[in-house]
Amino acid sequence: MLPVERQKKMIDLLMVQKVMRMPALQEEMEISIDTLRRDINALAKQGKIKKIYGGVKLAEPKLGEISMEERMINHLDEKTDIAKTCHAHIEEGDCIYLDSGSTTFQIAKYIKEKRNLTVITNSVPVILELMNSHIELIVIGGKVRKNEQSVVTYDYLFNFHQLNIQKAFICASGITIEKGISDYNVEEALARKKIIDLSHEVYVAADSSKFGKNVTVNITGLDNVNYVVTDKKVEESFIKQFSEVETELMVAGE
Template identity: 80%
Template structure:
């Protein structure tokens, strides 16, 4: 296994377990203690993890939210599985919304073969992915958030109510049973609120690390969300809780 592959696997493990001891990491990665120390030092220098007594933990993002570049490669297998599952709900002739997020971007890769599909989006990566396909693209106009590669807009810039969205696929940075879904940025949250209001069906595409987190800005409660599509690492307790709400939890797998 190449160093970059080992280091990615280490970050993925820490995303799930939060804190890990050196012997546990050594066993999981099947490497020597010297190799493990070198990988840890590399990731620590990059600011991706923090050394603690006897082990390591993930470094907290300086401003709360990880960069888009980091999110594009983190939990990639899970996001790919989620995207493929979401594709199964998209039919020929649909008009859908694809949000500006690393998981919804993956969906764009798998829908190019759909016939008469219209995609409304505020995501620059989604636009670039679908630019040379047969998919009809409608781009929401407004202010460009360069770090997020997204466009945020307001009622006075874009007439949201002219949109006829059958299925919206949105992202979330946090999901809890009592508060619903949340995000770090106010402008992104406002755009998502509008899309949730206007869409006939709302899908949240989010990997299992988002559960149990309630971040800066609330988007909406679970009562406004029809489906949450996540990966098979979602814990049993989380899955059971969805038996008591209207939102259907859908588990994706490769």
């Protein structure tokens, strides 16, 4: 296993466990203690983890939200499972919206062979992924957020109400039963609110690490969301909570 692969695996483990002692981490990684220390030193130098007495923990993001580049590799297996589940709900002839985010980007990889599919998006990675496919692409115009590789728009730049979206696939940085879905950026949240209002069906595609978090900006309550698609690492307590609301929780990979 390459160092970058080992280090990604370590980050994924810490995303779930939060704090790990050296013996447990070495056992999970199946590597020597010297290799483990080298990887820990490399990740600590990058600011991704913090050393604690006898172990390590995940470093808190300095500005709340980690970069798109990091999100593209974090929880990749879980996001792939989520994307496959979302793909199964996309039919030929649909007009769908793919939000800007690392999970919706994975969805784009699985829909290239769909016939007569229209994709509306504000995601630069989604645009590049589908550029040479047979899919009809509609790009929302506006201000480019370079760090998020997305476009945020305003009513005077784009007539949202002319859109007829069957299914919207939305990302979120936080999901709670009480507050619904939330994100870190106001402009991204406003665009998502508009798309949710215009869509016949709304799917929130979010890995299990987003559950139980209510971050900076509220997007919408769960009463405006038809489905939440997540991975099989979601805690049982959240599954039970979703049984009490109308929003359906889909657990991918099961």
